[in-house]
Amino acid sequence: MNLFSMFRQAVGGAVLVGLAVAATGCQKSGPPRAFVTGTVSYQGKTLTTGEVAFYPESAPTEQPxxxxxxxxxxxxxxxxxxxxxxxxxxxxxxxxxxxxPRTPPPNRPIPVYIPVKFAKPQSSGLSFEVRDGTQQFDIPLAD
Structure with a gap:
């Protein structure tokens, strides 16, 4: 695989992610919106990589x-x-x-491994109600 095709794949992936986010509850126009921030940890150790997804309960088939x-x-x-x-x-x-586990590249934090159950909204056991304004929602995961 040459450099050009790798670049083309990366750009294509970025465009798809951008379109997916544009189709979610993260849009700016329309109904009232809020800002949510927090930290994610597993058994007391801070996660240094990954992704948090919020799935709307009112429309579970929508993109998170x-x-x-x-x-x-x-x-x-x-x-x-x-x-x-x-x-x-x-x-x-x-x-x-x-x-x-693979050794992380130099200057990268060592990843914290979490159980697969947290990756699925049906089994994560996590929920949150977004209200108007800025909110803190820390996510301390444990077995």
């Missing part, structure tokens, strides 16, 4: 509103519609038995 988890464990949801949401967290999964 997504936010990346930063190296400091924080996420930010801007312009999210008010209402009740089921929440999921996607982060590196634990290696299967017999596998060893």
């Amino acid at each position: 509103c997504l936010a990346l988890i930063g190296r400091d464990g924080t996420y930010r949801m801007t312009e999210i519609l008010l209402g009740k949401y089921t929440v999921s967290v996607v982060a590196p999964a634990k290696p299967l038995p017999g596998q060893t």
Whole structure:
């Protein structure tokens, strides 16, 4: 695979993600919206990578509103519609038995592995009601 085709794939992926976000509850026009921020941890350890997804309970088939988890464990949801949401967290999964985790590149935090159940809104056990204004929703995950 040459550099041009890798670049083309990356741009195509970025466009698809942009379109998906545009189709979610993260749009700016229309009904009132809020700002939600928080930190994500698993068994007391800060997650340094991953994604938080808010699925609207009023329209569970709609695309979720997504936010990346930063190296400091924080996420930010801007312009999210008010209402009740089921929440999921996607982060590196634990290696299967017999596998060893890959060593992260230098200057990268060591990933915190979380169970797969948190990646599915049906099994995460997480929910949040977005109200008007700015809100803090920390997500402390545990087995």
